[in-house]
Amino acid sequence: MQTIKAAVCRDFGAPLTIEEVNLRAPQTGEVEVTLDAVAICHSDITYIDGGWGGTLPAVYGHEAAGHITALGPNVSGLREGQPVVVTLIRVCGHCPSCAGGKPVMCTSQPPTDPVLTLPDGGACEAAMFCGAFAEKVVVDQTQVVALPDGTPMAEASLLSCGVITGVGAVVNAAQLRAGQDVVVIGAGGVGLNAIQGARIAGARRIVAVDMTEEKLDDAKAFGATDGVLATEEKPWKAAQRLMGKGADAVIVTVGAIPAYDTAARYLGFGGKVIMVGMPHSGAKSSYEPVIFAAAGQGMIGSKMGDVVIQRDIPWMVDLYRQGRLKLDELISGRWRLDQINEAITDTKAGKARRNVIVFDHG
Numbered sequence: 001m002q003t004i005k006a007a008v009c010r011d012f013g014a015p016l017t018i019e020e021v022n023l024r025a026p027q028t029g030e031v032e033v034t035l036d037a038v039a040i041c042h043s044d045i046t047y048i049d050g051g052w053g054g055t056l057p058a059v060y061g062h063e064a065a066g067h068i069t070a071l072g073p074n075v076s077g078l079r080e081g082q083p084v085v086v087t088l089i090r091v092c093g094h095c096p097s098c099a100g101g102k103p104v105m106c107t108s109q110p111p112t113d114p115v116l117t118l119p120d121g122g123a124c125e126a127a128m129f130c131g132a133f134a135e136k137v138v139v140d141q142t143q144v145v146a147l148p149d150g151t152p153m154a155e156a157s158l159l160s161c162g163v164i165t166g167v168g169a170v171v172n173a174a175q176l177r178a179g180q181d182v183v184v185i186g187a188g189g190v191g192l193n194a195i196q197g198a199r200i201a202g203a204r205r206i207v208a209v210d211m212t213e214e215k216l217d218d219a220k221a222f223g224a225t226d227g228v229l230a231t232e233e234k235p236w237k238a239a240q241r242l243m244g245k246g247a248d249a250v251i252v253t254v255g256a257i258p259a260y261d262t263a264a265r266y267l268g269f270g271g272k273v274i275m276v277g278m279p280h281s282g283a284k285s286s287y288e289p290v291i292f293a294a295a296g297q298g299m300i301g302s303k304m305g306d307v308v309i310q311r312d313i314p315w316m317v318d319l320y321r322q323g324r325l326k327l328d329e330l331i332s333g334r335w336r337l338d339q340i341n342e343a344i345t346d347t348k349a350g351k352a353r354r355n356v357i358v359f360d361h362g
Contacts, residue, residue, distance in 0.1 A: 001025070006059045006116070006134035007340045008124065012050030015341045016133070021059070021124055022117045026072035026138050030112075033086055033139065035066035036153035038132045040340075040347050040355045041161050042188070042255070043278065047127060048344070051280040058125035059116060061133030062088040065147070065156040066359075075141050083151055084144040087160045087309055088128040091142045104304045133340060135359060145313040148321070154334060154356045155320070155327040158189075159313055161304065162354060163327070165276060166193025166253065168305015168312060171201055173274045174249040178202030183239050183247040183266045185209045185230070186254035187219040189330065189354045190276060194251045196325060199223030207239045207247070209266075218353070222326060236265035246271055253277050260285040264297065273299045334358045 004023050007016040026032045044060045046052055064086040068078055078084070090109065091098050097105040115138045116124040116131055130137055147156055166189075170176050182198045184191050187210040198206045199222075207226045208219030216227030226242045228235045240246055246268025252259050255277040263273045264287060292298065307313070319325035332352040335343040343355040 003119075004135040005337060006131065007061070007337060008057050008059055009048050010057045012048065012056070016048070016344075018338050018340075020119060021134070022119065023134075023136055023138060024113065024115055024117075026070050027113065028073045029075060029141050030072040030138055031068050031075055031078060031141055031144060032070035032136060033064070033066045033084060033144065034069045034136050034361065035064050035086070035132060035134070035359055036361075037065050037157040037359065038357045039063040039157045039160070039162065040343055040357070042347070043161070044133075045344060045347065046255070046278070046280065053281065054127065055125045057118070057123075058127045059131035059133050060127045062128040062130040063157055063160040063162060064130065064132040064137065065153045065160065068144075069136070078141060078144065078146065083147040083149060083153070083156070085147060085156055085159050085309075085313055086130060086132060086137060086139055087143050087145070088130050089143060089304060089307070089309055090129045090140045093142070101308065102306065103308055104306060133337070133357070135337070145309050147317060151317065154331060154358055156317075157356060158327055158330055158354055159316060162189040162330070163193045163316060163325075164307045164309070164312060165302075165305045166190040166195075167197035167200070167316065167325075168307045169251050169253075169274050169276050169302045170194050170197030170249070172306035172312075173300055173302035174251065174272060176201045176203060176249055179204050180248035181205040181207070181243045181245070181268075183207045183209060183250045184219070184224070185250065185252045185259045185263060186256075186277060187215040187224075188253065188350075191251075191253035192218060192222045192330065192353060194253055194276070195219055195222045195224050200319065200324065205243045207242055209235055209239065214351075221329070230259075236262060239266050248272075249274060251276060255279040257283050257285050264291065264299070267295070267297050270296045272297065275299060275301045330354050331356055336360075
């Protein structure tokens, strides 16, 4: 058992506190990763604010990268000192979801001994199988993906969630084909990556929809061909004029109910709404099912971009190394762990693409 520093959530909606917690050694099939960077995702903030409930005290954070510093028994294909991306996707490999190629929907998660405890021996949740707002994590070997030596860690951390969720929503969930048209609602961190995914997939028109011209300028820098202000009276009409028809796919990347209420209006015949953004529990949206039936349309939930991390993260890393996937440009600010509350406040302000906590182990 070793002591590490972590940002602990003790009360929903309250600032995190930097505390010392105990981290146990990796057990069978687990690895210890000393983190170099962890990005702040809106999902972390929703949990911290109590939007989805959960057990407290807890350490959140799930979008991380670092170097392996210890291996448990029966770990294969990994070595100490290796740079890795750390994800929240822990898989069993044999349940129907895993066997069917949908590991993000793994239904078999056997219990493990608590990874974190408080100095007095009390429980502390390592949330989302990670607890990465901390100097180190202990995770299952299925949650990490090896990186080429020399990969910048702050940029690599973004691959753990925001990038794979946005790109995967287009490539895996929507299965967008070259020449098709896509609307991306929300040009934040995930939205910009959905736009990148559409560009990489060869979309003809990529229409970004957001509340400000500044966000639309961001979207165009990442590959959007057009931008529409969500504040227009009927923004879906403007988008359809730009495309010359309805969209083949609409990617909703924000957890705002008004975005979901209007998403289907952007669709063409046979189009699909891909539901990525996650509203608070209990929030509801409404639709006219007759339109979906008559127009052959659909709605699909996409969790973590439907990725298979060992398949999808390596090719995204390769595209980054080629200059075809933007990661550096996604980082809005770099912060220390003791600045995490300021970084969260900055993220909530809505202008940040991604804020990253960077650890100095020197």
